[in-house]
Amino acid sequence: MKTQIKHKLLPTSSAGSLPKPSWLAQPEALWSPWKLFGQELIDGKKDALRISLHEQQQAGVDIVSDGEQTRQHFVTTFIEHLSGVDFEKRKTVKIRDRYEASVPTVVSNVSRPKAVFVEDAKLLRAQTEQPIKWALPGPMTMIDTLYDEHYQSRKALAWEFAKILNQEAKELEAAGVDIIQFDEPAFNVFFDDVNEWGIACLERAIEGLKCETAVHICYGYGIKANTDWKKTLGTEWRQYEEVFPKLKSSNIDIISLECHNSHVPLELLSLIRGKKVMVGAIDVANNAIETPEEVAETLREALKYVDADKLYPCTNCGMAPLSREVAQAKLHALSAGAQIIRNELASI
Numbered sequence: 001m002k003t004q005i006k007h008k009l010l011p012t013s014s015a016g017s018l019p020k021p022s023w024l025a026q027p028e029a030l031w032s033p034w035k036l037f038g039q040e041l042i043d044g045k046k047d048a049l050r051i052s053l054h055e056q057q058q059a060g061v062d063i064v065s066d067g068e069q070t071r072q073h074f075v076t077t078f079i080e081h082l083s084g085v086d087f088e089k090r091k092t093v094k095i096r097d098r099y100e101a102s103v104p105t106v107v108s109n110v111s112r113p114k115a116v117f118v119e120d121a122k123l124l125r126a127q128t129e130q131p132i133k134w135a136l137p138g139p140m141t142m143i144d145t146l147y148d149e150h151y152q153s154r155k156a157l158a159w160e161f162a163k164i165l166n167q168e169a170k171e172l173e174a175a176g177v178d179i180i181q182f183d184e185p186a187f188n189v190f191f192d193d194v195n196e197w198g199i200a201c202l203e204r205a206i207e208g209l210k211c212e213t214a215v216h217i218c219y220g221y222g223i224k225a226n227t228d229w230k231k232t233l234g235t236e237w238r239q240y241e242e243v244f245p246k247l248k249s250s251n252i253d254i255i256s257l258e259c260h261n262s263h264v265p266l267e268l269l270s271l272i273r274g275k276k277v278m279v280g281a282i283d284v285a286n287n288a289i290e291t292p293e294e295v296a297e298t299l300r301e302a303l304k305y306v307d308a309d310k311l312y313p314c315t316n317c318g319m320a321p322l323s324r325e326v327a328q329a330k331l332h333a334l335s336a337g338a339q340i341i342r343n344e345l346a347s348i
């Protein structure tokens with residue numbers, strides 16, 4: 001039986017990563033190397049987590065996170081803690097069928113010798129009474145960020161990762177995490193695989209969880225490979241249409257999507273009616289700060305297809321590559337835009 005917390009109306013959150021302080025890692029970059037080492041790095045990450053939480057609270061964010069301050073990258077940092085993956089043995093592969101990257105190799109059975117993020121989650125839990133959300137990479141996105149010479153089957157490797165993710169998720173839940181989110185940008189690319197086994201792997205990853213669960217499916221960070229890819233997608237982005245029917249019938253509670261400034265026709269949201277939807281109302285691919293009214297307009301449009309009690313205003317994706325000032329201003333705009341709609345709904 002699910003014991004889900006009661007959220008306020010239109011609870012805001014960010015999709016994932018937030019910028020790191022410049023004393024911890026090089027700003028405005030992905031995979032940015034740490035600037036501290038040893039115990040100083042351990043302490044520095046914790047301080048960054050506290051600052052990120054504080055900034056989210058200052059911006060009026062309702063469902064807070066660690067801002068991924070303790071991770072170098074949303075997929076790789078989790079994989080680094082697993083056995084069976086050789087980070088010295090690197091291969092160049094095409095990620096998301098889009099850009100080449102040098103990735104580690106799966107050389108033997110994968111397993112999780114110990115918890116990865118649980119101590120960080122406990123630290124966050126100890127700092128706030130607000131609902132907290134924790135992001136993990138999804139099984140399909142994990143296998144898409146590796147070279148596999150052991151299982152030699154995307155499906156078999158994803159299933160193993162799903163089991164490992166389930167172990168981690170159960171410990172995160174026990175640590176007091178209210179929403180566990182799986183980041184699956186790969187769901188927007190490999191539609192046949194998603195429908196054949198990707199969603200089944202996701203359901204294996206959430207098996208037995210009592211907290212809320214989410215899947216984040218986006219068009220990626222605002223990096224060049226992604227913005228170039230978006231230019232090839234035409235005027236209507238209908239990728240979500242391919243996976244929504246199966247997602248609707250899945251056990252996942254919340255679906256986190258890119259909506260603002262994207263070419264996604266929002267009527268596609270009607271395909272998942274009944275699910276909770278984290279509606280991306282903040283563009284993470286440019287530095288322009290949305291006005292609260294722009295945010296409100298995206299939410300108003302989404303409300304045509306999502307019931308108000310199931311709409312969670314959010315950002316399109318993580319904001320790690322943005323400057324701290326821009327990211328902070330965007331979070332403020334998100335809160336202010338959500339408040340406009342709360343007021344409108346209250347006056348009906």
Ligand SMILES: [Zn+2]
Pocket residue numbers: 015185216217218219220221316317318
């Ligand atoms: Zn994303």
